[in-house]
Amino acid sequence: MKKYLAIYHDLVDKTKNNYWGEAEMLPSENSLTLEYDVSRETIRKALDLLAQNGYIQKVRGKGSVILNVNKFDFPVSGIVSFKELATNLKMPTRTIVNELSLIEADEKLQYKLDVEPGETVWKVVRTREISGEKVILDKDYFNKSIVPVLTKKACEDSIYEYLENKLNLKISYARKEITVEEPTNEDRELLDLDGHSNIVIIKSVVYLDDTTLFQYTESRHRPDKFQFVDFARRTQN
């Protein structure tokens, strides 16, 4: 339907598959205009997305340089689910659902999920196994007024897939915070800590399209298995 998004995805695929070989240069905007039979502005919207996401660098007067994206990065950047992440990793992964329950929001959750005292929320605790080692502990909390039903099957498979495709929720943006803390007893119990005395915690607050808060997550990683990769652009002047 949306032309600029279709073109964006097509160009992403082509850059990933080395379609332009070692040229390291995209065709000019005018060429692409002819190729896709759209206006130049539409091409520019697609190229802006490519630049935002680190696929290309636009150089004035010259053209768009293809940046060689590291394909085997561990992309915690953006909002990526473990399922999506696991497909990028070439290692065997497994998810264990430790808990799936409805609980009353305590004070911390009331604040984090912005719900009223006594309101019930979904609590999901999952252990992530990579190459046979339990190295990630995910604790998710969902606003029940937005996610009325949640099954163990969905938790084992992919909650995001369930939310987006079955419930038609439009997950839009998140605030993330990464810190390093001491492991709790729960961490020691559910993870193969292997003597490590620290744990990396990614706390995320996730919002829908219409700015409603619906999820709070703590993703707890064993430090030696943790890696965060980011592409950042300098602030506009």
Add this chain to the structure above:
Amino acid sequence: MKKYLAIYHDLVDKTKNNYWGEAEMLPSENSLTLEYDVSRETIRKALDLLAQNGYIQKVRGKGSVILNVNKFDFPVSGIVSFKELATNLKMPTRTIVNELSLIEADEKLQYKLDVEPGETVWKVVRTREISGEKVILDKDYFNKSIVPVLTKKACEDSIYEYLENKLNLKISYARKEITVEEPTNEDRELLDLDGHSNIVIIKSVVYLDDTTLFQYTESRHRPDKFQFVDFARRTQN
């Protein structure tokens, strides 16, 4: 000069200073068109920047919702220099230049900075003190063919200010990687580790406007003083 950037900065200031009070809603695009006396597309470019950087969320049919930005975050996100960061912190900070020298690139640096064997690069080692404690160790390496001269004064003040304003370099984007490792002897020597057995490392490769690589940096943080805050949007469908 550039209208959409001027409008962007004006709107950022106004949202930060609660110009619209508790309304939590930006004026409509048409209102802003009249207010700034520009076309709607120009307004939309400014608003797209605000949305990208997490200041607003655009909701179709409704308008632009102002997201309350945490003003006291520790924003390692984006490409932010310690100088810029220190002004955000309300704590007293100090920079100690431990080393400023020209060295021959070893194998690792040849790879990271993409220089020839035997080429000389700038090496800068700086300790960052926050509230009297040495908690960050920054090791910077610059391509000498791009940065011919570097002074101790510039290192104590702000290298980025020097590079951007004096050398007119256009710093554009970076790839960052965050990991947790064991401290080295150098870390123990130059930092107040305070018994911590881990260190958080942010490795950055920084590029200019025209895609030339010019800097490799390792920013080494004491784990209890480390915090990374990020705003992320879900991938476009």
Add this chain to the structure above:
DNA sequence: TTGCACAACATGTATATACAAGTTATAATA
């Protein structure tokens, strides 16, 4: 041969227009 001017081409900014599509309040209708 060297250097300079210029044409050709690249991206960047700004505007105007048209229509699609989602939201909301109002007014007409059952």
Add this chain to the structure above:
DNA sequence: TATTATAACTTGTATATACATGTTGTGCAA
């Protein structure tokens, strides 16, 4: 009264045009 249509808003997509500005190679002139 309750429901439904509608009008008047909102943002989203797509196009066309004009000119500014940076890059590169060609060819003329010294």
